[in-house]
Amino acid sequence: MSRLLLLVDRHQQLNLPIAHLNTEHEVIALDRALDPNSEFPIPQIAFDLCILDEANFERIGSLVAKLKAAAEPIFLPFLLLSKSQTPVLSEQFSLPAKQLDRRIDDLIATPLDAAQLHLRVENLLARRRLSLELHRLQEVIKERTFTESLLKDSLQTANENLQREIAKRAEVETALRENSYLDSLINAMPDIVCFKDGEGRWQEANRAILEVFELEKIDYRGLKDSQLGELSSFYREALEGCEVSDQEAWEKGELSRGEEVIPRSNGTVKIYDVIKVPVFHPDGRRKSIVILGRDITQHKQAQDELVRLASIVESSDDGIVGKTLTGTILSWNGGAEKIYGYCAAEIKGQSIEILAIPERPKEMPQILENIRAGASIDHYETVHLRKDGQQIDVSLTISPIKDATGALTGVSTIARDISDSKRVEKAFEQLRHQTEMILFSAGEGICGLNKEGKVTFVNPAAVRMAGCESKQLIDRPLYESLHRSQEACSKAIKQLSSATHINSGSELVQHCAAPQAGKLLPSRVSSQILATLEDGEARRVTDEIFWRRDGSSFPVEYVVAPMREEGEIIGAVVTFKDITDRLAVERMKDEFISVVSHELRTPMTSIHGALGLLNSGLLDAYPVKAKRMLEIAVTNTDRLVRLVNDILDLERMESSYNTAIKQTCNVAELMLQAADEMQGMAQQAGVTLSVRPVGAQLQAVPDRLIQALTNLLSNAIKFSPSGATVWLSGELTHNRDLTEKAGLKSVSSPSLLSPEPAAAHPHLPGTSSSYIVIAVKDQGRGIPADKLEMVFERFQQVDASDSRQKGGTGLGLAICRSIVQQHGGRMWVESVLGEGSTFFLSLPLLREGLATES
Numbered sequence: 073m074s075r076l077l078l079l080v081d082r083h084q085q086l087n088l089p090i091a092h093l094n095t096e097h098e099v100i101a102l103d104r105a106l107d108p109n110s111e112f113p114i115p116q117i118a119f120d121l122c123i124l125d126e127a128n129f130e131r132i133g134s135l136v137a138k139l140k141a142a143a144e145p146i147f148l149p150f151l152l153l154s155k156s157q158t159p160v161l162s163e164q165f166s167l168p169a170k171q172l173d174r175r176i177d178d179l180i181a182t183p184l185d186a187a188q189l190h191l192r193v194e195n196l197l198a199r200r201r202l203s204l205e206l207h208r209l210q211e212v213i214k215e216r217t218f219t220e221s222l223l224k225d226s227l228q229t230a231n232e233n234l235q236r237e238i239a240k241r242a243e244v245e246t247a248l249r250e251n252s253y254l255d256s257l258i259n260a261m262p263d264i265v266c267f268k269d270g271e272g273r274w275q276e277a278n279r280a281i282l283e284v285f286e287l288e289k290i291d292y293r294g295l296k297d298s299q300l301g302e303l304s305s306f307y308r309e310a311l312e313g314c315e316v317s318d319q320e321a322w323e324k325g326e327l328s329r330g331e332e333v334i335p336r337s338n339g340t341v342k343i344y345d346v347i348k349v350p351v352f353h354p355d356g357r358r359k360s361i362v363i364l365g366r367d368i369t370q371h372k373q374a375q376d377e378l379v380r381l382a383s384i385v386e387s388s389d390d391g392i393v394g395k396t397l398t399g400t401i402l403s404w405n406g407g408a409e410k411i412y413g414y415c416a417a418e419i420k421g422q423s424i425e426i427l428a429i430p431e432r433p434k435e436m437p438q439i440l441e442n443i444r445a446g447a448s449i450d451h452y453e454t455v456h457l458r459k460d461g462q463q464i465d466v467s468l469t470i471s472p473i474k475d476a477t478g479a480l481t482g483v484s485t486i487a488r489d490i491s492d493s494k495r496v497e498k499a500f501e502q503l504r505h506q507t508e509m510i511l512f513s514a515g516e517g518i519c520g521l522n523k524e525g526k527v528t529f530v531n532p533a534a535v536r537m538a539g540c541e542s543k544q545l546i547d548r549p550l551y552e553s554l555h556r557s558q559e560a561c562s563k564a565i566k567q568l569s570s571a572t573h574i575n576s577g578s579e580l581v582q583h584c585a586a587p588q589a590g591k592l593l594p595s596r597v598s599s600q601i602l603a604t605l606e607d608g609e610a611r612r613v614t615d616e617i618f619w620r621r622d623g624s625s626f627p628v629e630y631v632v633a634p635m636r637e638e639g640e641i642i643g644a645v646v647t648f649k650d651i652t653d654r655l656a657v658e659r660m661k662d663e664f665i666s667v668v669s670h671e672l673r674t675p676m677t678s679i680h681g682a683l684g685l686l687n688s689g690l691l692d693a694y695p696v697k698a699k700r701m702l703e704i705a706v707t708n709t710d711r712l713v714r715l716v717n718d719i720l721d722l723e724r725m726e727s728s729y730n731t732a733i734k735q736t737c738n739v740a741e742l743m744l745q746a747a748d749e750m751q752g753m754a755q756q757a758g759v760t761l762s763v764r765p766v767g768a769q770l771q772a773v774p775d776r777l778i779q780a781l782t783n784l785l786s787n788a789i790k791f792s793p794s795g796a797t798v799w800l801s802g803e804l805t806h807n808r809d810l811t812e813k814a815g816l817k818s819v820s821s822p823s824l825l826s827p828e829p830a831a832a833h834p835h836l837p838g839t840s841s842s843y844i845v846i847a848v849k850d851q852g853r854g855i856p857a858d859k860l861e862m863v864f865e866r867f868q869q870v871d872a873s874d875s876r877q878k879g880g881t882g883l884g885l886a887i888c889r890s891i892v893q894q895h896g897g898r899m900w901v902e903s904v905l906g907e908g909s910t911f912f913l914s915l916p917l918l919r920e921g922l923a924t925e926s
Contacts, residue, residue: 270358413459758794766802
């Protein structure tokens with residue numbers, strides 16, 4: 073971020089578009105208007121660019137030139153805000169335009185455009201950055217030039233010292249040659265030593281160099297390298313290389329040093345640090361050359377290994393950190409920088425505890441204590457703190473660093489960021505939990521099998537349908553528990569088929585079948601499940617029987633799908649559901665369709681016959697008979713309309729109740745309203761209606777209850793002889809009394825025979841301990857005892873001729889029962905043949921309802 077010095081009048085600052093500059097740079101605004109007599113403290117302010125107006129430039133013009141001169145050779149830019157694009161300032165000042173240009177680096181006219189100002193500022197700052205970089209490079213070059221000069225002087229001095237040393241050595245060697253101990257001294261040296269004359273012929277060589285080139289048995293004296301190469305062909309190339317390097321040393325005329333690589337005949341390689349010192353006569357002629365070499369093979373190998381290890385450490389994605397035994401960080405690789413966000417320069421010398429999270433203050437000291445005790449820590453998972461404050465999951469491998477003597481010198485830590493793997497692990501755990509929740513909440517039974525057909529897992533629905541505990545199914549073959557032998561299944565299917573119409577057969581599930589999809593196996597195989605385990609094809613079976621723990625069976629529909637791993641079948645998943653209720657519903661549906669079609673066909677046949685006769689013209693001469701045919705057609709049409717309306721009314725009863733508005737009703741008012749509606753029918757039939765209402769409050773749909781009451785009254789009037797009486801009465805009772813009344817009578821649902829109180833209806837406000845029982849009693853012919861329950865079923869009548877004589881459809885009592893049940897009530901009938909019948913319906917009252925008998 074650059075620092076911008078703004079020397080602009082305070083009023084003019086308000087019009088400057090510098091808002092965006094504040095976001096990218098640090099803007100320092102000075103306003104001399106606060107104290108016109110004061111001077112700007114510009115020399116004390118560090119800035120990268122100065123923006124000033126004409127007024128301020130007039131005051132500090134000379135200071136600008138001094139500042140720019142002091143900053144040389146670094147570019148210090150000044151941007152002048154002018155009221156026009158032309159440099160009119162040169163007319164106002166005594167300085168010429170060229171001298172003005174040396175002070176001002178750019179000029180921009182006001183009013184200012186934000187984009188133009190931003191462009192000019194960035195251009196000037198870029199020039200300043202370029203000048204700074206150039207200055208830095210120049211300083212580096214100067215420093216390097218000075219260093220090289222010093223190094224050259226030092227080498228020259230060293231060479232002079234070495235030449236003097238060589239001269240002294242030559243004198244000493246001359247003296248030593250005369251000494252009998254010279255050979256022993258040279259041969260005892262581990263370094264290679266060789267003396268050659270001015271022509272390159274070997275004069276003296278110690279045992280070490282003779283062993284290197286395997287010249288122990290050769291008289292080497294007086295021979296050149298090339299000649300020795302002829303005698304020892306394996307080392308020819310190495311000896312010729314020595315001859316070349318000797319020539320380079322002669323040409324250089326001074327000490328030369330270099331590495332020479334010598335392959336050995338045993339397959340190894342030797343590397344020597346060789347110093348060659350040429351010696352000249354006073355007249356400049358070559359006198360001799362001294363060759364000294366030290367075996368640095370192991371040193372080079374160790375150095376190369378260190379370089380290789382350093383490269384591995386630096387390129388590793390894992391963070392590798394070296395620290396002292398007290399936890400001070402000494403080394404920090406690129407992987408650690410990526411993981412923690414700290415660069416090596418800012419983290420070295422810091423304590424390793426800088427990475428610890430506040431919640432675990434003792435973790436790092438404890439780890440260091442364990443390491444000092446000689447322990448190592450592998451794959452220790454913990455949480456560390458990044459430079460940006462983010463917490464990350466890491467896996468640590470911490471080891472002690474020992475020296476050659478085995479003493480502890482430091483601690484090495486390898487850190488791996490496992491945040492992603494932790495997130496994946498958490499996601500897998502959530503997925504596993506979700507899958508488990510799905511399996512355990514599924515309504516269908518789910519069994520997992522291995523390749524041998526043994527159960528590996530079951531969900532609660534499967535356990536519930538099997539009637540046992542899960543441990544009684546796990547690790548047992550499915551055919552020993554749920555899925556019995558084919559013969560037992562066939563026998564059970566035959567027993568159930570007449571009542572449930574089980575569809576026999578199995579089919580392949582095409583979308584997940586194996587490559588042989590479309591090829592159906594025979595439906596009567598030993599087991600469709602085992603067949604899937606063998607051929608890997610998914611199948612759907614609709615005619616199977618599963619068995620419970622107690623030996624009972626139930627019809628099921630199941631799908632078996634293979635489980636594969638790397639293309640191999642490792643088991644199967646069986647998903648099944650109990651279809652007992654569905655089959656019962658299908659049976660009821662079939663019966664309903666059969667009855668409805670019969671009931672519709674009868675009036676349609678009568679209508680068709682009557683209209684056919686009229687259409688043929690045979691009754692044109694018999695108007696009375698023609699009229700009778702029309703009456704028959706009209707009567708059956710009315711019957712057909714009633715039948716259709718009753719069917720629709722019955723089928724829509726539940727949905728209409730759900731949407732109907734429930735309200736608090738007075739039972740007495742409902743009873744009186746129903747009696748008033750049926751009064752005309754009673755008078756026409758010569759029947760007397762007697763009403764004894766009871767005032768009580770209940771929550772209901774009034775139209776529905778009136779429909780039930782008028783239906784019962786209509787039946788009572790139709791089946792009572794002229795002059796008879798039909799009674800409509802009410803009575804308050806409680807749960808226990810209601811159970812005693814209804815317990816031994818015909819009721820509309822098996823659940824109503826239960827001694828337990830009636831369950832609260834989902835659409836009613838709550839359970840009630842008080843009920844009202846409404847009775848409709850007639851003096852008709854009565855109902856046989858074996859048909860007291862049947863009359864509440866659809867299309868059922870005591871006498872089939874009643875539908876023709878009385879005009880009924882056989883659905884009225886079924887509709888009444890549905891209405892009463894939707895209101896949380898019960899319905900039953902008592903009857904004596906020849907004396908009449910009494911239909912009862914009970915309804916729950918509101919808790920706060922007050923009842924009075926009228």
